Amino acid sequence: MTGLPWYTSFAPERGTLPPRAWTADSDAARLPLGGDWAFRLSPAADAADTSFAGPGFDAGDWRTVTVPGHWVLQGKDGEFGGPAYTNVVYPFPVDPPHVPDENPTGDHLRRFDLPDGWPDGGGAVLRFDGVESCARVWLNGTELGWFKGSRLAHEFAVGPLLRERDNVLAVRVHQWSSGSYLEDQDQWWMPGIFRDVTLLHRPDGAPGDFFVHASYDHAAGTGELRVDCDVPGRVRVPELGVDVAAGESVTVPVEPWSAEVPRLYEGELTAGGERIGLRIGFRSVYVEDGVLKANGRRILFRGVNRHEFHPETGRALDLGTMRADVELMKRHNINAVRTSHYPPHPAFLDLCDAYGLWVIDEGDLETHGFEELGWRGNPVDDERWTPALLDRAARLVERDKNHPSVVLWSLGNECGTGAGLRATARWIRDRDPSRPVHYEGDRSCPEVDVYSRMYPPHAEVGTIGRREDEGPEHRRELPFILCEYAHAMGNGPGGLTEYQRLFETYERCQGGFVWEWIDHGLAHPVHGYGYGGDFGEELHDGNFVCDGLLFPDRTPSPGLVEYKKVIEPVRIAPGERPGTALVSNLHDVADLSSLAFVWEFLADGEAVAEGGLAVPPLTAGERVEVELPPVPAHPAGAEAVWTVRAVLAADTVWAPAGHEVAWGQLPVSAPRPLPAGSGAGPVADGGRILLGPAVLDARTGAPLSLGGLPVSAFGLDVWRAPTDNDEGAPWQPDTRWGTLWRELGLHRMQHRTDAVAVDGEGVTVRSRVAPAARDVGLAVTYRWTSDGTGVRLGVDVVPEGDWPVPLPRLGVRLGLPAALDRAQWYGGGPGEAYPDTRAAARLGIWESTVAGLQTPYVRPQENGARIGTRWLELTGPDAGVRVEGEPSFWFTARRWTHADLDAAAHRPDLVPGDTLWLNLDHALHGIGSQSCGPGVLPEHRLEAAPASFSLWFTPTGG
Structure with missing residues (x-):
């Protein structure tokens, strides 16, 4: 042409x-x-x-x-x-x-x-x-x-x-x-x-290029160093006593580099009148017996995909921002980064070397748009483009080849298949045979060293882990990683715990990389943060660009807090013997000598004693049962639990001493039961029923006030503003719950009171809640009783008809005065949690403003649920209410309705009203990651089924 x-x-x-x-x-x-x-x-x-x-x-x-x-x-x-x-x-x-x-x-x-x-x-x-x-x-x-x-x-x-x-x-x-x-x-x-x-x-005669080869022999404990240079030069590493000519190999005893122990040796290359500093990490990365290993040990990637992004400067990042990213990763137990989908700023890899992160370094190559055309004209299968592909591969490898953190080369992303990719893979192998090659887009795996997939469901990961997957026989001999999984768009991702257990069960399954690190919400004068379509684009993909574990301002999302807990490198669980904790070292390399262990004994959420716990410096993969102290004195009947924490024993470059790395809670006794709620019978008062501190509507049986606090719009609630994961991906229409819930009409349920019966002990209300135009519904019985101080509500729910979908939630909703602006609760916290995002919820007493209970997703959606609540107190300047549950309940409290939340496209669209909407839920549907990945696992679906639960309301002072 x-x-x-x-x-x-x-x-x-x-x-x-x-x-x-x-x-x-x-x-x-x-x-x-x-x-x-x-x-x-x-x-x-x-x-x-x-x-x-x-x-x-x-x-x-x-x-x-x-x-x-x-x-x-x-x-x-x-x-x-x-x-x-x-x-x-x-x-x-x-x-x-x-x-x-x-x-x-x-x-x-x-x-x-x-x-x-x-x-x-x-x-x-x-x-x-x-x-x-x-x-x-x-x-x-x-x-x-x-x-x-x-x-x-x-x-x-x-x-x-x-x-x-x-x-x-x-x-x-x-x-x-x-x-x-x-x-x-x-x-x-x-x-x-x-x-x-x-x-x-x-300088005249300065080197054009140099290549640091620094391998490690784990059997001998030695490293082999050779620095190739295109002009004569000298290599010195004073700490190792190395002083050799460039191109000469030397073998010396060394400590290896790993993401957990990033040991670097300072050296220099002098050549052609120029001194070049070397930061040498000795390590060998290879596939052996179908497992990816570094220095003789299996690697388990606890990773993230990282685009370069800042909400004001886009992909123009300064060193401080890059350092902040790395430190946040280390503080959240992340050990690996895939540089999606291009080589990062070179300074980022220096940080990965120094702080310790495994890196999949990816080529600046993606031709995804050709998939829409059946891959017709795909450049990677057109020989005219091959020189450009080889140029990109060379610029990737030559720039980054001396970084010990880089352990795999990735050809690119979502490019289909073609001769150009094969040529690129062969060039990389010839230039640097010391690193395996990665590419996800060709499942036949002809030119790669690892089998890589995006978003496979949990069951398939198990099948692959057992090497029972269909496909080319040679592929079953490769290690398996999830180069993208757990799509972190909006509320979520769910199912992280179940993925991690698969990685720990099957040697072949070597972890994965959450998509992705940060929401790409750009600063916007009206919307706060804008996404696709907010800048006048005619063609765009909406908020699909906001799918990170960090919000655009780099505040950790609940998803990142959950991920930290799921991938923690130390697991603390109840021991097999009473009075013991089982401590497992899940590191790939490091022992536990850098950690200190502390305990706290909680009674009904209050700390009654604390101290240190002696845990031996277990080597990687070891576990031990540790004796806990004698149970401290605590109030009779209180729910008691040990909290054991692993914290840094000394300052590191990425966190101070005392930083929490892992934690576990070990139950000792069960929660207290609710009061029976008897002794104060109902009193008819015109159109009202007086029941202890509550006033009920005689016609509907719904509460009108509680201890003088007005109550509005009480009733069974099954709706939530769908999350990005509820809305799902187009290729999974049968489980796009947001769409299916709306089609069924769950967002506009209608309530009918069938009977209000008053007896000497309380009030029984029978009702039906159902969507218009459908023959399914929920028969609901409310039973109100009181002891004169508080009021007990028992709720029984029985589904009617053939329910084709799970429920978003199941509980009661009521409106309270917006002046109740502070929340304190005993239960899971401090952040939000849902059935499949609950690992990081820690039992304790927590408090927050109502505004602080909201999770500020860039596109508003269901958020803010707190799990395992034993009691909740909402207070304002002059009044308050306490809610207790049996079993424990979930709660959300916000100053806008589900409909307001559902209609909002950006954070500023949510304007607080004069009502505090309180949801007290018996159960919630899970989250999943179906915005791009698999949906909610069956065990976390809220199927329509009979349910019973009780709540106890007590008015309090302000």
Whole structure:
């Protein structure tokens, strides 16, 4: 094909230097070129000529943008366009390698002087770490060349062109290029120079590249080191006594590197007049007997997928934000990252080396939009694109090859199959045979070392774990990982505990990577955080971009708190013998010497004693029964429980001493029973019935007030504002509960009172709750009794008809005055929990404002349930109410209705009203992860079935 503009050619670059290893530690001078750049935006690729790159061009009337940055996130009132979100489809016609004439083009100008002391002689390199989607570059009027590959590093030799003063760097960036067909990742499309631009001095004879080979022999306890360099040099590692020529191998006793014990040795390579710092981690990663191992031990990934994202700067991240991400991961027991779906900023991998994270480093390659076309024209199966694929693979591997944290190379994501992928895999194997190769999109697994899947249901994971899965015979010999699972969109994900037990049961199942790390909600002047469609996009995928374990501001979601608990590397459970705790070390490598164990004894939620617990420094995989102290004195009849916690014994780089790593609760005695609720009979009073502190409506039997507090809209409630996971994925229509619940009419249930019977002991109300136009319903009996101080409610529910769906919830709802703005409860907390997201709910006494009970999902939905509640007190300035349950109950309290919550598209849409809506639930339907993954497991579904429960209401002071 001829006559194509450069940005739509099949070629990946022109004029750039070969890719090489990246290092932040070198004595070579460097000049960061970030900051304010002059900027001009044109609506099309050919709307402006290239005269701006020439000497003396006057850009005085241009605007300014910050580099690194995306121009669509800068400017005023959308003057530079806006971001656009699609998951799969391309936002332009699919006609590779062509792109539309409507191709926003940003011209950038940066003037700079060389700093005082810039070395004389030698050469210089101009480095771009990331530009979307392509760039054409000039320096002092001379065109250097162009490149594609948005998340890849590109360098130009510029030494002869530099001047001491008034250098002019000009860069033209097109939003769309042929490279865009290879970058259809599930994320915002945001053009710009979004990573660092740096000028680097290179002494004459400086190395072009170097490769650190640092393997570990776990049987001998030794490491073999060889640093290859393309010019003669010397390698020194003082701590190991190493001083050898580059290219020479040496074997020495070492401590291995792992994610749990990230042992690094400081060294240096001196070559060609340049000193390059080395941070060497000795480790060997390989597949043996169908299991992925590092240093002789099986790896269990407790991982996350991580896009680079900040709500204000998009994919332009500073070092502080990257460090915050890594520290949050470590504090939440995460040990692995898949760099979905491109190589990260190179500084992120330095952090992974230092803090300790296993990394699957993924190529900047995804062609998912071709799936919509039956994969017709897929570039990875078109030989014209193969040079571009190989260029992307080389830039991935060469840049990152010296990082011990990188343990697998991933070819890319959701690209289908094709000869180009096979060629890429073979190139990677030839260049770096020390790391296994990963790719999920070809289930025949012809060129990979691990079998990888996205979102398989639990039952299938078990089948795969037993190596009973169908498919190519050689695939059953591979280790299995879930490169994506537990889709963390909105409320959820559910089912994490059940996945983790499978990983621990089957050696082949080596964990997975939750999708994903952070919600990609962009700062929005009206919505708070915007998602697809909020920036004027005609084609978008809505809030599917908000599917992270962190909210956009990096606040941990309940999903991350749950994940931390599920994957904790120490398990504390009741021992087989009374009075003991079973402590299991689930680390892959580390012993427990870095942890201290403490206990607390709770009676009805109150701590009555505490102390330290002696636990031996178990090696990885060991367990022991530990004797607990004698049961402390506590009130008779109180519910008693031990809480045992594993905390850091000393400060680490990622958390201080005392940081909690794991915990367990060991029950001693059961909760107290509710009072019988007898002794104060009902009294008729016109249209009312007086029953102890309660006033009931004589016609409906519903409470009108309690201790003077008005009560409204009491009744059985089965509805919830569907979660993203309730709404489900289109390819699973039979279990898209949100849609099926609405079709049945559960959001508009109608209530009928059949009888209100008053006897000497209390009031019995018989009613029916059912959806319009359907012949299914729920027969409900309410029984009200009192002892004069409080009032007891017994509820019996019997389904009628053939219920085709599970219920969202089953309990009672009532309206109370909004002045009741504080909650204290004894039960599970402190955060929300549902039947399949309850691992992190810890028994105790907790308190919160009503506002604090809400979980601020970017798209509002059912949230905020507290589990296992023994009692709840809601109080205001002048009055309050206490609720107790038998069995324990779930509660939610919010100042808007289910309908308000269901109708809201963004957080600011929820406006508090003058009623506090309180749900007291006997049971809830689970959450699952069906927004992209499997639905709610059968054991967590709330099927329509007979149920009985009791509640006890007592008015209290304010």
